[in-house]
Amino acid sequence: MKKRIAVLPGDGIGKEVTRGAVDVLKAIGERFGHQFYFSYGKIGGSAVDSFGTPLPDETVELCRESDAVLLGAVGGPKYDQLPVHLRPERGLLKIRKELGLYANLRPTLYYSSLAESSPLRKEIIEDVDMVMVRELTGGLYFGKPSERSTQNGQDVVVDTLFYQREEMTRVIKLAFDLARQRKGKVTSVDKANVLESSRMWREVAEEVSKAYPDVTLEHVLVDNAAMQLIKNPRKFDVVVTENMFGDILSDEASVLTGSLGMLPSASLSEKGPYLYEPIHGSAPDIEGQNVANPLASILSAAMMLRLSFGLEEEAKAVENAVNEVLNAGYRTKDISSFGKKQVSTTEMIEEVKATILDHETILNIMGAYA
Numbered sequence: 137m138k139k140r141i142a143v144l145p146g147d148g149i150g151k152e153v154t155r156g157a158v159d160v161l162k163a164i165g166e167r168f169g170h171q172f173y174f175s176y177g178k179i180g181g182s183a184v185d186s187f188g189t190p191l192p193d194e195t196v197e198l199c200r201e202s203d204a205v206l207l208g209a210v211g212g213p214k215y216d217q218l219p220v221h222l223r224p225e226r227g228l229l230k231i232r233k234e235l236g237l238y239a240n241l242r243p244t245l246y247y248s249s250l251a252e253s254s255p256l257r258k259e260i261i262e263d264v265d266m267v268m269v270r271e272l273t274g275g276l277y278f279g280k281p282s283e284r285s286t287q288n289g290q291d292v293v294v295d296t297l298f299y300q301r302e303e304m305t306r307v308i309k310l311a312f313d314l315a316r317q318r319k320g321k322v323t324s325v326d327k328a329n330v331l332e333s334s335r336m337w338r339e340v341a342e343e344v345s346k347a348y349p350d351v352t353l354e355h356v357l358v359d360n361a362a363m364q365l366i367k368n369p370r371k372f373d374v375v376v377t378e379n380m381f382g383d384i385l386s387d388e389a390s391v392l393t394g395s396l397g398m399l400p401s402a403s404l405s406e407k408g409p410y411l412y413e414p415i416h417g418s419a420p421d422i423e424g425q426n427v428a429n430p431l432a433s434i435l436s437a438a439m440m441l442r443l444s445f446g447l448e449e450e451a452k453a454v455e456n457a458v459n460e461v462l463n464a465g466y467r468t469k470d471i472s473s474f475g476k477k478q479v480s481t482t483e484m485i486e487e488v489k490a491t492i493l494d495h496e497t498i499l500n501i502m503g504a505y506a
C-alpha cells in the first residue's frame with residue numbers, strides 16, 4: 137500500500153514525539169511492505185515564526201493532498217502575548233475547520249503495567265476501555281457573536297452556543313457506529329435540565345438510536361458524567377458529547393489511566409483526510425530535554441493505520457509493541473516508578489521500533505526452518 141502522510145510537528149515536544157510516530161510508521165512499512173511518504177508542514181508557533189500566521193495556506197494545501205495528517209502539538213510561552221488571531225492554538229482551531237474535522241475520538245485504555253501511574257485505585261480503573269467522542273467544530277467555541285462590550289456603563293460579555301441539527305446527527309451517528317464495533321453502548325452527555333441546545337441534542341440522540349436497535353443508549357447529565365468517570369469509569373463504552381463538555385470530560389478521562397503522555401486521538405471528517413495527534417500540549421517545561429513520552433504520538437499513528445488505511449493487523453502490531461515495551465519495564469520519566477528502567481524519548485522510540493522489527497526477524501528465522 138502507498139500512502140501520503142502530512143506531518144505537522146508544531147512546537148515544543150511536538151517535534152520530539154512526532155519523530156517517534158514517523159519512525160514507527162517507517163518500521164511498520166518495512167515489516168509489512170507498505171510505502172509511506174512523509175511531507176512536512178508548519179503549524180502553531182513555528183508557523184508564526186516562519187510565515188507570520190499560525191496556519192499558512194501551504195499547510196492546509198499539504199493536508200488536503202495527503203491521505204492522513206499527523207500532528208504534534210502547538211503553543212508555548214513565547215507566543216502567549218501575541219494577539220488572539222496569531223496565537224498558536226488558532227492554527228489548531230482553523231485546521232479543524234478547514235478539514236471539516238467534526239469528531240474527535242479519544243480512547244482511554246487500562247494498561248495493567250501502568251496501574252501504579254493512575255491517580256485512582258487499581259480496582260476502580262482495572263479493565264477501563266472507553267472512547268470519548270467529542271463534537272469538534274460547533275458549539276460555544278465557534279458561535280458568533282463572541283465579544284465584550286459596554287452596556288449602560290457596565291462591561292458585558294457574550295459567547296454563543298450554536299448548533300445545526302445536522303452537526304449533532306452526524307457525530308452521534310458516528311458514536312453509534314463505533315459502539316456497534318465495541319461493547320454496544322452509547323452514553324450521550326448533555327445538560328438537558330438547563331440548556332435548550334442540550335434538549336435538542338437529547339432529541340437527536342433518541343432519533344439516531346432508532347436505527348441501531350442493537351446499541352443501548354443512555355443519557356447522563358454532564359455534572360453526573362464528571363462524577364461517574366471517577367467513581368465508576370468501567371461503566372462507559374462510547375461517550376458522545378458536544379464540543380465544550382467533551383473538551384473538559386476528555387481531559388478528565390485522559391488522566392484515569394496514568395499520564396497525558398500515553399493518550400492518542402483521532403479527528404474525523406466526512407471525506408478525509410483524518411488528523412491524528414497526542415492529546416497533550418507542547419509541554420514547554422520539558423522541551424528539549426529528551427524526556428517526553430512519545431507513546432501517545434506512536435499510538436496515534438496506530439489509530440491512523442486502523443482508521444485511515446484500514447490496516448488492522450499493522451495497528452495491532454504497534455499497540456502490541458507498546459504493550460511489550462511497557463511490560464518489559466521501560467518507562468519515560470512521566471510514568472517511571474520504582475524498579476523500572478527509566479529511558480529517554482529516543483530510547484523509548486528505539487525500543488518500540490526494535491520490537492516491531494524483531495517480529496520480522498523472528499518470522500524470517502521461522503520461515504527459514506519451515
Ligand SMILES: NC(=O)c1ccc[n+]([C@@H]2O[C@H](COP(=O)([O-])OP(=O)(O)OC[C@H]3O[C@@H](n4cnc5c(N)ncnc54)[C@H](O)[C@@H]3O)[C@@H](O)[C@H]2O)c1
Nearest residue numbers: 209210211212396397416417418419420421422428429470
Ligand atoms: N493539542 C495541542 O497542541 C495542545 C493541547 C493542550 C495544550 N496546548 C498548549 O501547550 C502549551 C502547554 O500547555 P500545558 O502545560 O497546559 O499542557 P501540556 O499537555 O503541554 O503539559 C501538561 C503537563 O503534562 C506534561 N506532559 C505533557 N505531555 C507529556 C509527554 N508526552 N510526556 C511527558 N510529560 C508530558 C508536561 O510536562 C506538563 O507538566 C500551551 O501553550 C497550550 O496552549 C496545546
